[in-house]
Amino acid sequence: xxxxxxxxxxxxxxxxxxxxxxxxxxxxxxxxxxxxxxxxxxxxxxxxxxxxxxxxxxxxxxxxxxxxxxxxxxxxxxxxxxxxxxxxxxxxxxxxxxxxxxxxxxxxxxxxxxxxxxxxxxxxxxxxxxxxxxxxxxxxxx
Amino acid sequence: xxxxxxxxxxxxxxxxxxxxxxxxxxxxxxxxxxxxxxxxxxxxxxxxxxxxxxxxxxxxxxxxxxxxxxxxxxxxxxxxxxxxxxxxxxxxxxxxxxxxxxxxxxxxxxxxxxxxxxxxxxxxxxxxxxxxxxxxxxxxxxxxxxxxxxxxxxxxxxxxxxxxxxxxxxxxxxxxxxxxxxxxxxxxxxxxxxxxxxxxxxxxxxxxxxxxxxxxxxxxxxxxxxxxxxxxxxxxxxxxxxxxxxxxxxxxxxxxxxxxxxxxxxxxxxxxxxxxxxxxxxxxxxxxxxxxxxxxxxxxxxxxxxxxxxxxxxxxxxxxxxxxxxxxxxxxxxxxxxxxxxxxxxxxxxxxxxxxxxxxxxxxxxxxxxxxxxxxxxxxxxxxxxxxxxxxxxxxxxxxxxxxxxxxxxxxxxxxxxxxxxxxxxxxxxxxxxxxxxxxxxxxxxxxxxxxxxxxxxxxxxxxxxxxxxxxxxxxxxxxxxxxxxxxxxxxxxxxxxxxxxxxxxxxxxxxxxxxxxxxxxxxxxxxxxxxxxxxxxxxxxxxxxxxxxxxxxxxxxxxxxxxxxxxxxxxxxxxxxxxxxxxxxxxxxxxxxxxxxxxxxxxxxxxxxxxx
Numbered sequence: 001x002x003x004x005x006x007x008x009x010x011x012x013x014x015x016x017x018x019x020x021x022x023x024x025x026x027x028x029x030x031x032x033x034x035x036x037x038x039x040x041x042x043x044x045x046x047x048x049x050x051x052x053x054x055x056x057x058x059x060x061x062x063x064x065x066x067x068x069x070x071x072x073x074x075x076x077x078x079x080x081x082x083x084x085x086x087x088x089x090x091x092x093x094x095x096x097x098x099x100x101x102x103x104x105x106x107x108x109x110x111x112x113x114x115x116x117x118x119x120x121x122x123x124x125x126x127x128x129x130x131x132x133x134x135x136x137x138x139x140x141x142x
Numbered sequence: 143x144x145x146x147x148x149x150x151x152x153x154x155x156x157x158x159x160x161x162x163x164x165x166x167x168x169x170x171x172x173x174x175x176x177x178x179x180x181x182x183x184x185x186x187x188x189x190x191x192x193x194x195x196x197x198x199x200x201x202x203x204x205x206x207x208x209x210x211x212x213x214x215x216x217x218x219x220x221x222x223x224x225x226x227x228x229x230x231x232x233x234x235x236x237x238x239x240x241x242x243x244x245x246x247x248x249x250x251x252x253x254x255x256x257x258x259x260x261x262x263x264x265x266x267x268x269x270x271x272x273x274x275x276x277x278x279x280x281x282x283x284x285x286x287x288x289x290x291x292x293x294x295x296x297x298x299x300x301x302x303x304x305x306x307x308x309x310x311x312x313x314x315x316x317x318x319x320x321x322x323x324x325x326x327x328x329x330x331x332x333x334x335x336x337x338x339x340x341x342x343x344x345x346x347x348x349x350x351x352x353x354x355x356x357x358x359x360x361x362x363x364x365x366x367x368x369x370x371x372x373x374x375x376x377x378x379x380x381x382x383x384x385x386x387x388x389x390x391x392x393x394x395x396x397x398x399x400x401x402x403x404x405x406x407x408x409x410x411x412x413x414x415x416x417x418x419x420x421x422x423x424x425x426x427x428x429x430x431x432x433x434x435x436x437x438x439x440x441x442x443x444x445x446x447x448x449x450x451x452x453x454x455x456x457x458x459x460x461x462x463x464x465x466x467x468x469x470x471x472x473x474x475x476x477x478x479x480x481x482x483x484x485x486x487x488x489x490x491x492x493x494x495x496x497x498x499x500x501x502x503x504x505x506x507x508x509x510x511x512x513x514x515x516x517x518x519x520x521x522x523x524x525x526x527x528x529x530x531x532x533x534x535x536x537x538x539x540x541x542x543x544x545x546x547x548x549x550x551x552x553x554x555x556x557x558x559x560x561x562x563x564x565x566x567x568x569x570x571x572x573x574x575x576x577x578x579x580x581x582x583x584x585x586x587x588x589x590x591x592x593x594x595x596x597x598x599x600x601x602x603x604x605x606x607x608x609x610x611x612x613x614x615x616x617x618x619x620x621x622x623x624x625x626x627x628x629x630x631x632x633x634x635x636x637x638x639x640x641x642x643x644x645x646x647x648x649x650x651x652x653x654x655x656x657x658x659x660x661x662x663x664x665x666x667x668x669x670x671x672x673x674x675x676x677x678x679x680x681x682x683x684x685x686x687x688x689x690x691x692x693x694x695x696x697x698x699x700x701x702x703x704x705x706x707x708x709x710x711x712x713x714x715x716x717x718x719x720x721x722x723x724x725x726x727x728x729x730x731x732x733x734x735x736x737x738x739x740x741x742x743x744x745x746x747x748x749x750x751x752x753x754x755x
Contacts, residue, residue, distance in 0.1 A: 010698045012660040012677025019644045019662055023503070025575045084700060084720045084729055104727075105720060106679030106700035108664055109646070113515070120568065 002116065003030040003048060007039050007066070008055040008082070013105075017053065017082070020112045027116065035059065036066050047074060051119055053103075056083035056090060064090075064097045071098025078119050082107070184278040185229055192237050194229045195278070203228045207283040213240050213271045214286055226281075237273065239286065244268035244295045248306055251332075256390035259312050259336040261303050263324055265295050298325050307336055313393035314338040336391060341398040344385030349418075350378040351428060361479060362496055367426040370435060376411060376426060377418040377433060408434025425457055427474075429632070436474045444480065445470065453582055458489075463497075471582055482643075488580065491633050493647075498639040498655075505580070507633030507648025511666070512580045513625040519573060520622040526566035527615040533558055534608060552605030559606075570594055586621055593617070635665075639673075651682075657689065675699055685709040692716035694733075705741060712737040 004021055006029065008014045014032045021027045030049050033039040035058055043049075052070060056063040067079050078101070081094040086104030094102050101118055103111060183197035185204040197203055208216040208224045215238040216223050229235060247264040267290055274285040300321045307316065320333040352375050355368045370376070385398025407413065411433055412421045420426070424435040437456030444462035445452065451469040452458060458472040463480030464487065470476055475491040482499045488508045495504075505511060534554055541550045559567050574591045581587040593614065597604055635647040638655035645651055646664045653663075657673030658680075665682040674690035681702045688711070692699040696718035703710050706724050715734040720727060724741045 010677065013698050015642050015660040016662050016678035019503075019642070023644065025578075026572060084698065084718075086727065104722075105698075106681055106702045106722065108662075108679065108681040108702070109644075110515075120565075 002027045002050045002119065004028070004051045004053060005031045005033065005039070005042060005049040006053050007033045007035075007058065007063070008053075009034055009057070009059045009061075010055075013055070017107065020107060020109055023109055024112065024116060036061050036069075039066065039070075043070075043074070049077065050123075051078045051080055051115070053080040053082050054099075056081060056085055056094070064093055067094065067097040067099050078122060080115060182280050183230070184280055185282045186278040187273045187276045187282065187284065189275070190237070190239060190272050192229070192235055192273075192282075192284075193278075194231050194233070194235065196231045202280060203230055204279070205229065205281050207281065209284060209286065211286055213288070214238070214273075214284065215240070216284070237284075239271040239273060241270035241288075241291070242266075242268050244291070246295060246298055248298060248302060250306060250310060250312075252391055255340075256392065256394075256396075257338040257340055257388070258334045259307065259314070259391050260332050261306065261321070261324055261335040262330075262332045263298050263327060264330045265328070267291065267295065295328070298327075300325050303335060311393075312336050312391045313389065314391050338391045338396075339388045341388035341396045342386045343399055345382040347382045348380040349433075350380070352376060352378060354426065362477065362494060364494070367428065369424065369438065370420050370426055371423050372420050374420040375417045376420055376428070376435070379413075379416045379418060381416065406432045406434075408432060408436070410435030410437075431632075439472075445485075451582075455583070457491075464502075469579070471579075473583055486579070489633070492649075493633075493635045493637075495637040497637075498641060499637050499643045499645070500641045501643060503644045503646075504635060504637075505646045506635045507666075508580060508646075509584070510628060510648050511646060512577060513628060516573075516577060517622065517626060519569060520618060520625075523566065523569050523573065524615065524618050524622065526563060526569065527611060527618065530555070530558060530563050530566060531608070531611045531615065533562065534611060538608070552607070555606035555611065570598060586624065590617055590621060675701070683708070685711070687711040688713070690714045690716070691721075692719040703741070708741040710737070710739045 004027060006014050006017050006021075008017065011034065014034075018029045018032065021029055030046070031042045033042055054063045054067055054070075058066065063081065063083070067081060070077060070079060075098075079099045080101045080103055081099040082103040082105065083090065084105045086102070091102045100122060101115055103115060180199040180201040181197055182201035183195055183204040185192060185194045185206055187193075192206065194204060205226050206216075206229050207226045208214070210224045215236075217236040217238075218227060218229070219234050245266045247266070249262050249264075251260045251262060252258070253260070269288045269290050272287050272289065274287050276282055276285070300318075303321050303324065304316070314336045317333070317335050317337065320335045324331055324333045324335070354370060354374070354376070356365055357368050358365050387398050388396040390396055407418065408427070410420065410422050410424055411418050413419075418433055420435040422435055422437065424437045427434045427436055437454075438459060439452075439454045439456060440459045440461065441449075442461045444465050445460050445468045446465045447467035447469075449468065451471070453471045455473045457474045458470055458476045460470075460476075460478045460480070464470065464478055464482040464485045466484055468485040470485070471488040473490050476487050476489040476493045478487075478495045481497040482495055482502045482504070484500070485502045487493055487502070487504045489506050490509055491506070493504050493506045537554045537558065538551065541547050541554065544550060574594050577587065578591065597610060598606070598614070633647055633649040634652065635645050635650075636652045636654065637645070638653070640653060640658045640661040640663070642660045644662045648666045650667045651663050651665045651669045653671040653673065655673060657671050658675050658678060660677040662678050663669050663680040663682075667683060668685040669680050669682045669687070671680070671688045674693070675688045676693050676697050676699055679700050679702070680686055680688070681704070683705050684703065685708055686701045686703055688701065691701065691712045691714070693716055696716065698718050700720040700722070701710060701712075702722040704724065708723055710721050710723055712721070713736060715730055715737050717731050717733060720729045721737070721739065722728075723739050
């Protein structure tokens with residue numbers, strides 16, 4: 001089960017995002033936060049989230065800065081930037097801040113499916129960093 | 143030119159010689175001064191012949207300017223020459239002019255539809271070429287004159303045209319009168335001389351719908367055919383004509399175009415002679431694509447989770463509301479006269495809700511939507527299984543050489559799946575879990591899912607052999623082939639309002655009252671919201687029309703249309719909203735009225751589209 005933490009300053013957007021993620025049977029919304037303080041409060045209690053989705057504009061806060069902080073604290077987390085502002089500069093900035101994926105609003109079920117696929121592929125890469133050259137022998141010896 | 147330069151020098155020299163007496167030059171000129179009694183040579187053309195006279199007493203030799211022209215051959219001592227040349231009586235000069243012989247060319251041209259061949263006869267009259275007579279001159283330019291010859295051109299024989307057609311292996315009906323006309327022409331001309339056979343178009347079946355009573359539903363503002371009983375004649379069918387194929391001028395068959403849209407007869411109707419008759423009791427469906435009678439399940443009370451999961455082959459009509467975790471899956475339409483709360487509705491045709499949908503998920507034209515999502519996953523699994531099979535066979539060949547082959551052989555697939563094909567294992571699990579609800583009416587999916595659950599779920603415990611992999615692989619391939627061929631029907635979602643809900647339609651979505659709040663709308667066609675869209679996202683392929691996007695407090699709302707010829711129309715757009723049309727985005731920071739964007743008019747001249755980035 002993929003556990004997701006959503007961060008957005010609009011409760012309506014959080015609700016819409018939750019609906020879209022919950023369409024997938026292997027995804028669970030683990031928590032929602034309206035700002036950075038709420039986000040860190042949740043992360044202090046539970047840091048087992050697979051994906052953290054952050055909006056760039058979080059009222060007075062900057063989502064990119066938040067992304068950088070989370071990346072420093074939890075470098076293995078899959079951070080997803082999700083914003084109305086999807087300029088190339090913002091996307092580059094997000095990657096620089098440690099985001100693994102950028103999702104431009106409006107979001108559809110198809111784009112969520114893609115996020116999940118990318119997440120799975122990333123996870124696979126981490127689990128199996130390289131292929132065995134002599135895999136047949138290796139498996140047979142065992 | 144050369145001559146005039148020499149003349150100029152000669153004149154200049156004479157002047158300078160005269161001046162020598164008075165002012166002798168510092169250095170003597172190298173050219174000997176010609177005798178004042180010198181006589182220049184000359185040349186001229188007379189009766190197409192060049193006459194040359196040499197100079198006397200150191201006069202200049204005559205020159206001839208020969209044009210570069212195929213019709214003239216000028217040779218001096220056998221050497222072909224062009225341009226300005228010096229000529230002398232002593233040279234062997236040959237001047238030959240060539241005229242053009244009259245000619246007739248014949249060729250054919252095939253029409254674009256390959257149904258006719260035209261023969262073209264091009265007659266060119268001959269001409270004779272002469273050099274113009276000229277006066278004796280130191281420099282003579284040869285001028286060519288061409289005279290058309292009124293010589294009789296040999297007429298084209300019909301046999302020549304028939305041979306031409308035969309040589310090029312044309313097939314069809316020969317028009318002898320056209321050939322005759324062409325052969326009598328004294329100038330160039332063209333005639334269609336051979337015709338293929340054009341295909342004749344078939345006539346579609348003519349369907350006369352028998353007048354059956356209709357029902358008017360004032361509450362839902364719907365008019366639809368009444369319920370009918372088995373045996374009712376629905377349609378009187380007049381059989382159409384089949385088209386006949388044609389043949390092009392190369393002898394190939396041209397199939398007859400059948401201008402007939404495929405009409406699907408559903409399982410609820412049968413053909414009896416020339417009639418289409420209801421095979422069961424139910425509601426008539428009569429559209430351009432489909433004729434059917436479908437069963438109808440009418441629920442007179444509210445539906446709740448206590449009623450269990452409703453899966454029905456036909457229409458489901460709920461006279462009350464759908465409440466608290468109810469689940470309805472219909473192979474036809476779902477009509478709800480009340481509200482929908484915290485529930486899930488799947489319909490292969492339309493979903494009509496008279497009031498509001500709250501915290502619910504609704505799909506219309508579900509199967510096609512799901513199948514288009516499922517197709518890439520199936521392809522991935524098929525490719526994964528093929529790879530697994532390949533590796534299984536490779537490992538099997540290694541294992542068979544071992545003394546403990548019988549013990550290792552059953553473990554191969556589980557080892558491979560766990561060590562090398564984790565992604566395939568993941569996909570198989572996803573396939574079973576993700577689509578269980580969506581495809582509860584799809585028997586083939588259910589059987590595949592059951593096979594995976596029984597045989598493939600515990601890979602460590604159940605030995606999977608080559609035939610098991612092959613069996614699953616062929617079933618997956620068959621299933622994929624079937625789902626890609628399914629043609630979608632017309633499905634529509636029509637609701638009054640949607641709050642915190644997810645609506646997905648293969649056709650249009652209509653929100654007829656106040657609008658949507660914190661909802662997600664996805665349509666493969668168009669979305670029309672009479673009221674407002676506040677919060678959430680709306681994505682459509684063709685068009686989105688919204689009364690009011692966002693609200694005055696700057697609630698984040700966004701709309702996307704993906705088609706290149708798509709359209710977005712918003713009567714009132716508030717700040718902090720975003721529209722995206724064919725990949726170009728525009729975010730709004732202040733209120734705006736009557737926004738109208740079309741994909742095919744996005745250009746720099748359009749003041750609105752200029753903002754899209």
